Amino acid sequence: MSAEVETLPGPLPGGDRLKEIGAAAARVLIPVLLALIMGGIILLILGKDPLAYYGYVAKRGLLTWGGLQETFTRMAPLLLIASGLIVAFRAGIWNLGGDGQFLLGAVITSAVAPLLVGSLPDLIVLPFCMLLSIATGALWSVVPAILKARYGINEIITSMMMSFLGTSFANVLIKLFFWDPATTVPQTRTLPVDDRLPRLFGSTVHAGVLIALAVIILVHLMMTRTAFGLKLQVVGANPAAAVHAGLNVAWLTVATFAISAGLIGLAGSVEILGVFGTVRADWNPAYGLLVVPLVFLARFNGYGTIGFVFFFSALMIGGDSAARRVGVPQHFVLVLVALLLIFLAVVEYLDHLRRKKVR
Amino acid sequence: ADVKKLAIMTPEDPTDYGWNQQGYDAAKAVAEKFGLEFMPATGLGYGDVHPQARELADDGASLIIAHASGYNTAVPEVGAEKKVPVAIVDKEGTGKAGVLADYTLSGHEGAYMAGALAAKMSKSKTVGIVVSGEPPSWNSQSAAFANGVKATDSGVKILYAVIGPAAYSDAAGGKRVTEQLIGAGADVIFGQGDGASFGMLQAVETAKTKTWFIDVIGDKTKIDKGSLLSSVIWDMVPVYTQMVEDLKADKFGSHEYAISLKDNSVQLLHSKHIPDDVWASLEDLRSKIIDGSVKVDRIEDAQKVRALMSQVDPGPAQ
Amino acid sequence: MEGLLTQPFLTALLFGAVTAGVPLLLAGLGEQISEKAGVLNIGIEGMMLFGAYTGFVAAFYTGSFTLGFLAGGVGGAVVASIVMLLCIRFGLNQIVIGIAVTIGFEGLTALLHYFQFSRTYPRLDAAPVIALPGLSQIPVLGPGLFSHNAVVYLAVILVGVFTWMFRSTYVGLNLESAGNKPAALDAAGVSVIKTRALAVLSTGFLAGLGGAYMANVGAGLFVPMMTGGAGFIGIVLAMLARGKPLWVLLGAALFGASLSMTTALQVAGVNVPTDVVQMLPFAMVMLVLVIFARHSVLPPALGLPYVRGDRG
Amino acid sequence: MNQSTAVVAVRNVTKRFPGVVANADVSLDFNPGEVHVLLGENGAGKSTLIGMLAGMQQPDEGEILIGGQAVKIASPRHSLELGIGTVFQHVLLVPSLTVIENLMLGGSWWQRLARGAALKRFRELSGLLGVEIDPDAQVGRLSLGEQQQVEIMRALWRGEKVLILDEPTSMLTPQGVRDLGAVMKRLRDKGVALILITHKLVEAYAFGDRISVLRLGRVVGEIAPDRLKAMTEKQVTDTVIQMMFGTVEAHARDAEILTGRGRAAHRDRAVDRSGAARLQVRDVGTEAERGACPLRSVSFDLWPGEVLGIAGVDGNGQKHLAEVLAGQRHASGGKIEIGGIDVTADGVPERRKHGVRYVTDERLGEGTVGAFSVATNLVLKEIGVAPFWKRGISDWNLIHDHARTQIKRNDIRTPSEKIPVGRLSGGNIQKVLLARELNAEASVAVFNKPTYGLDLQNTRLAHDRILASAESGMAIVVISTDLDELLELSDRIAVMYQGHLAGIVENGPDVERKVGMLMTGAQKDAA
Ligand SMILES: Nc1ncnc2c1ncn2[C@@H]1O[C@H](COP(=O)(O)OP(=O)(O)OP(=O)(O)O)[C@@H](O)[C@H]1O
Ligand SMILES: Nc1ncnc2c1ncn2[C@@H]1O[C@H](COP(=O)(O)OP(=O)(O)OP(=O)(O)O)[C@@H](O)[C@H]1O
Ligand SMILES: [Mg+2]
Numbered sequence A: 001m002s003a004e005v006e007t008l009p010g011p012l013p014g015g016d017r018l019k020e021i022g023a024a025a026a027r028v029l030i031p032v033l034l035a036l037i038m039g040g041i042i043l044l045i046l047g048k049d050p051l052a053y054y055g056y057v058a059k060r061g062l063l064t065w066g067g068l069q070e071t072f073t074r075m076a077p078l079l080l081i082a083s084g085l086i087v088a089f090r091a092g093i094w095n096l097g098g099d100g101q102f103l104l105g106a107v108i109t110s111a112v113a114p115l116l117v118g119s120l121p122d123l124i125v126l127p128f129c130m131l132l133s134i135a136t137g138a139l140w141s142v143v144p145a146i147l148k149a150r151y152g153i154n155e156i157i158t159s160m161m162m163s164f165l166g167t168s169f170a171n172v173l174i175k176l177f178f179w180d181p182a183t184t185v186p187q188t189r190t191l192p193v194d195d196r197l198p199r200l201f202g203s204t205v206h207a208g209v210l211i212a213l214a215v216i217i218l219v220h221l222m223m224t225r226t227a228f229g230l231k232l233q234v235v236g237a238n239p240a241a242a243v244h245a246g247l248n249v250a251w252l253t254v255a256t257f258a259i260s261a262g263l264i265g266l267a268g269s270v271e272i273l274g275v276f277g278t279v280r281a282d283w284n285p286a287y288g289l290l291v292v293p294l295v296f297l298a299r300f301n302g303y304g305t306i307g308f309v310f311f312f313s314a315l316m317i318g319g320d321s322a323a324r325r326v327g328v329p330q331h332f333v334l335v336l337v338a339l340l341l342i343f344l345a346v347v348e349y350l351d352h353l354r355r356k357k358v359r
Numbered sequence B: 001a002d003v004k005k006l007a008i009m010t011p012e013d014p015t016d017y018g019w020n021q022q023g024y025d026a027a028k029a030v031a032e033k034f035g036l037e038f039m040p041a042t043g044l045g046y047g048d049v050h051p052q053a054r055e056l057a058d059d060g061a062s063l064i065i066a067h068a069s070g071y072n073t074a075v076p077e078v079g080a081e082k083k084v085p086v087a088i089v090d091k092e093g094t095g096k097a098g099v100l101a102d103y104t105l106s107g108h109e110g111a112y113m114a115g116a117l118a119a120k121m122s123k124s125k126t127v128g129i130v131v132s133g134e135p136p137s138w139n140s141q142s143a144a145f146a147n148g149v150k151a152t153d154s155g156v157k158i159l160y161a162v163i164g165p166a167a168y169s170d171a172a173g174g175k176r177v178t179e180q181l182i183g184a185g186a187d188v189i190f191g192q193g194d195g196a197s198f199g200m201l202q203a204v205e206t207a208k209t210k211t212w213f214i215d216v217i218g219d220k221t222k223i224d225k226g227s228l229l230s231s232v233i234w235d236m237v238p239v240y241t242q243m244v245e246d247l248k249a250d251k252f253g254s255h256e257y258a259i260s261l262k263d264n265s266v267q268l269l270h271s272k273h274i275p276d277d278v279w280a281s282l283e284d285l286r287s288k289i290i291d292g293s294v295k296v297d298r299i300e301d302a303q304k305v306r307a308l309m310s311q312v313d314p315g316p317a318q
Numbered sequence C: 001m002e003g004l005l006t007q008p009f010l011t012a013l014l015f016g017a018v019t020a021g022v023p024l025l026l027a028g029l030g031e032q033i034s035e036k037a038g039v040l041n042i043g044i045e046g047m048m049l050f051g052a053y054t055g056f057v058a059a060f061y062t063g064s065f066t067l068g069f070l071a072g073g074v075g076g077a078v079v080a081s082i083v084m085l086l087c088i089r090f091g092l093n094q095i096v097i098g099i100a101v102t103i104g105f106e107g108l109t110a111l112l113h114y115f116q117f118s119r120t121y122p123r124l125d126a127a128p129v130i131a132l133p134g135l136s137q138i139p140v141l142g143p144g145l146f147s148h149n150a151v152v153y154l155a156v157i158l159v160g161v162f163t164w165m166f167r168s169t170y171v172g173l174n175l176e177s178a179g180n181k182p183a184a185l186d187a188a189g190v191s192v193i194k195t196r197a198l199a200v201l202s203t204g205f206l207a208g209l210g211g212a213y214m215a216n217v218g219a220g221l222f223v224p225m226m227t228g229g230a231g232f233i234g235i236v237l238a239m240l241a242r243g244k245p246l247w248v249l250l251g252a253a254l255f256g257a258s259l260s261m262t263t264a265l266q267v268a269g270v271n272v273p274t275d276v277v278q279m280l281p282f283a284m285v286m287l288v289l290v291i292f293a294r295h296s297v298l299p300p301a302l303g304l305p306y307v308r309g310d311r312g
Numbered sequence D: 001m002n003q004s005t006a007v008v009a010v011r012n013v014t015k016r017f018p019g020v021v022a023n024a025d026v027s028l029d030f031n032p033g034e035v036h037v038l039l040g041e042n043g044a045g046k047s048t049l050i051g052m053l054a055g056m057q058q059p060d061e062g063e064i065l066i067g068g069q070a071v072k073i074a075s076p077r078h079s080l081e082l083g084i085g086t087v088f089q090h091v092l093l094v095p096s097l098t099v100i101e102n103l104m105l106g107g108s109w110w111q112r113l114a115r116g117a118a119l120k121r122f123r124e125l126s127g128l129l130g131v132e133i134d135p136d137a138q139v140g141r142l143s144l145g146e147q148q149q150v151e152i153m154r155a156l157w158r159g160e161k162v163l164i165l166d167e168p169t170s171m172l173t174p175q176g177v178r179d180l181g182a183v184m185k186r187l188r189d190k191g192v193a194l195i196l197i198t199h200k201l202v203e204a205y206a207f208g209d210r211i212s213v214l215r216l217g218r219v220v221g222e223i224a225p226d227r228l229k230a231m232t233e234k235q236v237t238d239t240v241i242q243m244m245f246g247t248v249e250a251h252a253r254d255a256e257i258l259t260g261r262g263r264a265a266h267r268d269r270a271v272d273r274s275g276a277a278r279l280q281v282r283d284v285g286t287e288a289e290r291g292a293c294p295l296r297s298v299s300f301d302l303w304p305g306e307v308l309g310i311a312g313v314d315g316n317g318q319k320h321l322a323e324v325l326a327g328q329r330h331a332s333g334g335k336i337e338i339g340g341i342d343v344t345a346d347g348v349p350e351r352r353k354h355g356v357r358y359v360t361d362e363r364l365g366e367g368t369v370g371a372f373s374v375a376t377n378l379v380l381k382e383i384g385v386a387p388f389w390k391r392g393i394s395d396w397n398l399i400h401d402h403a404r405t406q407i408k409r410n411d412i413r414t415p416s417e418k419i420p421v422g423r424l425s426g427g428n429i430q431k432v433l434l435a436r437e438l439n440a441e442a443s444v445a446v447f448n449k450p451t452y453g454l455d456l457q458n459t460r461l462a463h464d465r466i467l468a469s470a471e472s473g474m475a476i477v478v479i480s481t482d483l484d485e486l487l488e489l490s491d492r493i494a495v496m497y498q499g500h501l502a503g504i505v506e507n508g509p510d511v512e513r514k515v516g517m518l519m520t521g522a523q524k525d526a527a
């Protein structure tokens, strides 16, 4: 299996900037409209008022400062996971083990941070924990990476297996080693709110969001403007060509996996340092399942991913609120998300055809 | 303080004949009783609930009941941030005057009675406990149930099985494990498990030999097909009522809340399947527990619960 | 604790292992067909869930398990037809659509359940069982393995049928070609689109049947999210099996058995956290992969849409 | 044109792709009992035309007539049902299936696999084509030449009325070509209409009854059967060249290539072997994956300015030799020295630094990344190297400038340097490879089938580049199954047989006989 999305190095041919922006906007707006209509029909069938629902979604997800803060906050883990996925997917490596890497990153941070904050300044503790989680995520990818690099064992299988293992292992770690003695429910010690990542300008948005934005832009630049990035893309697009060009495919595979899993581990860490402060056993937000399609829709482009992540964060935040207010089960948000993904994919495909014609 | 709006946050929809429904119904009843605006936020799942809690606070909630152990870190943080009183579960000893109170509930006393009931009703002299996870409140009931069984008839075997670490909605798993325990000889099943408990119930209903099911927290009588022997029912109305009163009297956070046999906030469901003589002996046991002559230990640690089960002598092989 | 290892208990363990393994087997077999044909069917979880729902609804309202299973298969196939239309016919990204389908049907079935059943929680009666003459008389093994619902036998028979089909029929050749070199199949006059479409529909049917089995036999009822990742395990099983149905069977047996093991260990009083037990099958598979590190061959065209005459 | 006799005809067919008109108003007749040869440079639109006949593409304008009736050939199946069998330019076999399974492909799904009948037909066709292939061998393990033979068998499988062969001979040995020619003649005599696409005029002249020439998508000329029969080979050559290039004064060497009489141009300049050898290969061996042919103890020396041709039936270890020289494959034993420096342990980048260049025969498989732009592919082997990268940062402007220069210099036909290389025609992709490999300081170059699939001009261009490189003092290895090509280019010719160098002979009189003997596995002393 290889990437079917265009990962064409070099600028796309065909020029007019404005036109492109217009097209990009249409690419998002049309599917959104279609999904809203379909979702609206479902709401009507359920006997609920679609306009009221969507009004609440927009208000909470985008139009009120309180809601917008939540939207931004939710973006942090999603962006970091997306960065990790972009690196891997562009290199043709299907790291589908994100959930395990994320959780282990989260658990390590939540185990270590509360212990250190008393004795060391936050300025040291927080970065240290992030590094630790990056290392943890990377470590959890070593086996799939080596099996892939050395024996050509498909990484979809191994990374998924390691993810299942990782989620269970995270629980075992909490229950057997990191259980906060002060709680009856298995969870790690809690990092006090004041010691978490600083909040931005008096809002509830934590600095992890900036870290995530910086990381995804850096990743994008790395993939598009550096030799290393191009090498990864060659490996991804045609491994035989990579061998032919003398690239060290095995090493690049391990490096890709490590960077990818490390960033996803970082996502776990930032989510703990910024939002939760602790990890409860059996917690698994399964963000990977949502981020994977977003990254594809953005064609592995970092900037595009930021847009999609923002939009879906707003939808999740707004949708939860609207569901409560209108009185539909929260599960309706899942249906809406699915509809959006499908229509986005359809429109993006039509656009792909159009571009191909133009070229 | 002035109390106007009562908010409750539950992880699942309040239609489970169990934890979520009991909490929701109680909060609703209490809101009605005091003429408060009721603000339910249900089916929130187990992820990040900071946003929802903040929203409830912004919408003017006078009290947020965080009705899930998974909410007991996040919601108090929001409460502190937004200066809204919060009630949590499963974090005893963290109360803060005017701000935070714990209402960790345990039906262990009721479970002890259920154990007694099971021991009396079992013909095969084997009873089973099936749980879909091991949260402390379930653990304490599993342990008390086992102790109740042993105290009543030391010859009864107790089988204990966890479906999976967090198999709350694994109905198929619930049925499978229950069938396995029935296969191992159990003819009374004490089941705890959200969605999974319906699988347990189905297994009991379709068992080849007559088997009883004892439920927890809620009352499934409405959907019983003749196998629901009893249930350890938790009534949260007294607790929530007390909370509102405490808030009004500015006493909130000064103490913790609990449910007990004494005020009937814990009770054993008196189904029509329980013979009168058995029920009479259970009434007797109830008063002994209330007056302290029978002491029921509250064991919440999963390891200890499992250790307790393995100490149970299985008796002679069949 | 040997006292516990009584015949009825051992039987129940075996029986439980089979019941837990069969949905995985059906999902794995289904996924295998898609993968052979070059379609990475990530939406299988959604197909199982919808099959569980439709299967249960049909069985509950008609009282017929047969109709229930049929409806489950059809339900799965309906979901598959979305994938078929969008991914096979139009060539949309299989991963995006697959995940969308899974998320969407998780939500949809939960919604339906909420409005339909969440106050009544209807439950089915015991599923009919066919005791295989002779075999079912063997102590322990008989009632554990050879006294099951017809779907179980069907699933096992399918293993044989598929093995034969993959090896010695045109269907097998076509599937293999569609996944390995679709252009060659097209050039030979066989429609790649049709081959893949049929493969995906079959996957949907089998996954839906697995879901219906889970709901109607495994649980006797429907609750939201009840498949709990079985579809993803099916994907892993199919990939591990490298095109051999027998390996899917073995994999499903491993997972089914380890679930039963969990109960057995607990009932035997072995005090280990369930998390650890739950890791066992995955750890075992990883170990096997590490030890016997063999090149895993996925079809080269897996996940790629086929467009006739496309030069990129 | 005589409408009544044509089984297949195209009328005013136009086919466009983004940026190119592949076929423009093409009208042609294909008659029963006639071998119709299509000639034309790379990208002229030959494959596109037959793609439409095979149901792979639909014309944008114009129509296709079958037996005089306008028919829309909607799919390959439809084409097959119309009695059209096609051997496509790029192998279309399923590598994971066996030969016989590939041949059986296409049956209705409800039918049982009729292996017995298939084997019978297989043996018939093997006899006819003079082919010896194990029907149960996995196709992926066969050499390209063998795969091409299987393709031809498949096209003949159903006994079609129309048989299309798109460059069927590019991977065949001279004997294989002759056998195929005989089969074509026999089919023609049975009334089959044959369409043959080739870049070799020898073949066109030897097998063809009618010749049509395409240029930039248009039919620019046709030689009808009566006229063709009356012409000498020389006259045909001149006529075709005039049609193809629109000039009368064709390059002298074009004719040589067209007619396969390249040996006349063999350089008479003697190589100076008095100094130190540039490339020394000593007892080099490799390990092979299952089914492939490894190298066994290969030794030779190569001096600056020398061209060593490697002949042999495809699949005798040539690929391993090329790869082990390029550093792409690990040598399991022996020693390789360049200018006296031991490079045995070096990988591709290090060898490149020592001036080693390698033009692979798999231009799409490994030579390029099809989805990447021409520009990126032109620097594929220099990623991270100055001047295009400075401290790891890409200078895309420079890379694109460089690409434009190379495109101009090497006459690569592409609308832009930003087009995915996979969209170019085979010849143009080959030019990208040559441009990439020969642009910088090089001392040793390995060419594996350098002109495979190339048209006349491109072939000449490639040959010129190879000879010019030798002239400038490079040591060159040319691997080819086309003996004429080796005779034209080489100073010495080595023959590979089952992983060994069966022998090395000086290019000169009688060399063909010696090479022929070595190719059949005769011992060294035969030379
Ligand atoms: N993978 C790549 N290979 C080669 N060149 C690339 C690649 N990606 C980007 N580039 C070069 O970098 C430039 C910027 O690429 P990028 O994808 O960041 O564009 P962008 O998103 O439009 O950026 P911006 O919006 O900041 O202008 C492109 O014009 C191109 O020249
Ligand atoms: N599917 C396609 N998409 C885009 N361009 C195409 C496609 N098929 C062919 N072309 C373009 O059409 C033109 C004609 O190509 P075609 O393959 O027919 O040439 P040809 O005569 O067969 O050349 P060659 O001798 O190299 O095989 C070329 O410019 C090619 O790039
Ligand atoms: Mg061609």
Ligand SMILES: [Mg+2]
Pocket: D042, D167, D426, D427, D453, D454, D455
């Ligand atoms: Mg060609």
